[in-house]
Amino acid sequence: MQLIDGKLTSKKIREEIAEEVKQLVASGAKKPHLAAVLVGHDGGSESYVAGKMRACEEVGFNSSLIRYEDDVTEEELLAKVHELNNDDDIDGFIVQLPLPKHISEEKVTEAIDPRKDVDGFHPVNVGRMTIGMPTFVSATPQGIMELLKRYKIETSGKNVVVIGRSNIVGRPMSVLLSQKGYPGDATVTVAHSRTKNLKELCLQADIIIAAIGSPGFVKGDMVKEGAVVIDVGTTRVPSTETKSGWRLKGDVLFDEVAPKCSFITPVPGGVGPMTITSLIINTLKSAKKEIYS
Ligand SMILES: NC(=O)c1ccc[n+]([C@@H]2O[C@H](COP(=O)([O-])OP(=O)(O)OC[C@H]3O[C@@H](n4cnc5c(N)ncnc54)[C@H](OP(=O)(O)O)[C@@H]3O)[C@@H](O)[C@H]2O)c1
Known part of the structure; x- marks a missing residue:
C-alpha cells in the first residue's frame, strides 16, 4: 500500500509556483x-x-x-x-x-x-469543464486529478465509483474522470443516498472516491484488493487529544481499508491540502490569462 501524500505534493507544487511567481515579477509582471x-x-x-x-x-x-x-x-x-x-x-x-x-x-x-471565478463554481466554468474546454476546475476535483497524475495512477478503462453527487466534489469528479485523456477515460458510476447495492458497486471498483461527509462510511469489506481509495471527507469530530478540541475524520475507515489498497489518501494530509493549492493554481492561471484572454 502506498500513501498518497497530499501535504508533500502540495508543498512541492507551491514551491514550483513560488519560483514561477519570482520569475514573473522579475520580468516586470505584477504579483x-x-x-x-x-x-x-x-x-x-x-x-x-x-x-x-x-x-x-x-x-x-x-x-x-x-x-x-x-x-x-x-x-x-x-x-x-x-x-x-x-x-x-x-x-x-x-x-x-x-x-x-x-x-x-x-x-x-x-x-x-467567470474570468475571476477561481473556485470554478460559476455555471459558465462548470459548463466549460463539462465539454472539455479550458476552464477553472473547482479546487477539490482538480486537486484529486493532480494527485492521480503525480502518483501516475492508471485511470483508463478503470471502474470508478464516486460516492457523492455534490456540485463541488462528486459531480465534477465524475465528469473529469469520464473525459477523454489522462487522468480520465474511466467508466464512472456516481453513487448517492438513494443508490442500492453500494457495497457490491464498490467491490467492483478499481478506484473509489468517497465524498459523503460520513466518518468511516467506507469499510474494509466494501473495497477490493488493490483498489485506489481517495477520501475527500473531512468531518470535525470532538477530540480530547488536540488543543482545538476536535479533529478531522475521513469518510473511509482507514485502518480497515488501507491494507487492501494499492494507493490511499489519509485524512488529514490527503485531498485537503491539495484543495487550497488548486485555488492557487487557478489564480496563477488567471493572472497569466491562460483560460480567458
Ligand atoms: N478535503 C477537502 O478539501 C474537501 C472539500 C470539499 C468537501 N470536503 C468534504 O467532503 C465531504 C463531502 O462534501 P460535499 O460538499 O460534497 O457534501 P454534500 O454536498 O453534503 O454531499 C454529500 C453527498 O453524499 C451523498 N450521501 C450521503 N449519505 C450517503 C449514503 N449513506 N450513501 C451514499 N451517498 C450518500 C449525498 O447524497 P444525496 O445527493 O442523495 O443527498 C450527497 O450527494 C464532506 O465531509 C466535506 O467536508 C472536503
Missing part, C-alpha cells in the same frame, strides 16, 4: 492577487480562508480578505462582487461558502465574473 470574501464567523470557514491567505503568502501572491458580519445584506455582498469583478488588480476571488440563509448562494456565484 498575482487573490481576494476572499468571508461572511460571519463559522469555525470551518474561518480556518479554510486563513489557510488560503497563508498559501498566498507562501507562494508570493498578494491577498486580500474582505470580512462581513452575518447580517450583511445580499445587495451589499453583490455590490462587493461587482467591485471585485471590475478591480483590475484582482486576478481572482472567492466568496467563502456557506453563506447565511438570507443570501442566495446561487445569485452570488452567478454574479462573479
Whole structure:
C-alpha cells in the first residue's frame, strides 16, 4: 500500500509556483492577487480562508480578505462582487461558502465574473469543464486529478465509483474522470443516498472516491484488493487529544481499508491540502490569462 501524500505534493507544487511567481515579477509582471470574501464567523470557514491567505503568502501572491458580519445584506455582498469583478488588480476571488440563509448562494456565484471565478463554481466554468474546454476546475476535483497524475495512477478503462453527487466534489469528479485523456477515460458510476447495492458497486471498483461527509462510511469489506481509495471527507469530530478540541475524520475507515489498497489518501494530509493549492493554481492561471484572454 502506498500513501498518497497530499501535504508533500502540495508543498512541492507551491514551491514550483513560488519560483514561477519570482520569475514573473522579475520580468516586470505584477504579483498575482487573490481576494476572499468571508461572511460571519463559522469555525470551518474561518480556518479554510486563513489557510488560503497563508498559501498566498507562501507562494508570493498578494491577498486580500474582505470580512462581513452575518447580517450583511445580499445587495451589499453583490455590490462587493461587482467591485471585485471590475478591480483590475484582482486576478481572482472567492466568496467563502456557506453563506447565511438570507443570501442566495446561487445569485452570488452567478454574479462573479467567470474570468475571476477561481473556485470554478460559476455555471459558465462548470459548463466549460463539462465539454472539455479550458476552464477553472473547482479546487477539490482538480486537486484529486493532480494527485492521480503525480502518483501516475492508471485511470483508463478503470471502474470508478464516486460516492457523492455534490456540485463541488462528486459531480465534477465524475465528469473529469469520464473525459477523454489522462487522468480520465474511466467508466464512472456516481453513487448517492438513494443508490442500492453500494457495497457490491464498490467491490467492483478499481478506484473509489468517497465524498459523503460520513466518518468511516467506507469499510474494509466494501473495497477490493488493490483498489485506489481517495477520501475527500473531512468531518470535525470532538477530540480530547488536540488543543482545538476536535479533529478531522475521513469518510473511509482507514485502518480497515488501507491494507487492501494499492494507493490511499489519509485524512488529514490527503485531498485537503491539495484543495487550497488548486485555488492557487487557478489564480496563477488567471493572472497569466491562460483560460480567458
Ligand atoms: N478535503 C477537502 O478539501 C474537501 C472539500 C470539499 C468537501 N470536503 C468534504 O467532503 C465531504 C463531502 O462534501 P460535499 O460538499 O460534497 O457534501 P454534500 O454536498 O453534503 O454531499 C454529500 C453527498 O453524499 C451523498 N450521501 C450521503 N449519505 C450517503 C449514503 N449513506 N450513501 C451514499 N451517498 C450518500 C449525498 O447524497 P444525496 O445527493 O442523495 O443527498 C450527497 O450527494 C464532506 O465531509 C466535506 O467536508 C472536503
